[in-house]
Amino acid sequence: MTRRIRRCPWCRTELPRAAPARQRFCGSVCRKRAWRHRRRRDLLIGRAAAVILGDTPVGAGRCEQCDGIISIRKRADSRFCSPACRTRAWRERLGAPREPSR
């Protein structure tokens, strides 16, 4: 068993030796405050991460139709730089003569 003094991570008050191992804060007030603080921080981090992930193209970045660069503001799964290119690609696929099967 370690005998080192533990402190409340919120107000740095020393915890009593008799405090159970799972007790981290000196009291419910600090525990609640820290919990609220962490929850708020997690929310902010989550929002920032969503923005970063949404703005970052994964893998792609080139239009399949005109080989143009897809804007980083587009979703990561977009394959074309613009709706026009997407429509053109669809038309070509639908209207293209079928390869003769051998």
Ligand SMILES: [Zn+2]
């Ligand atoms: Zn405390």
Ligand SMILES: [Zn+2]
């Ligand atoms: Zn394009």
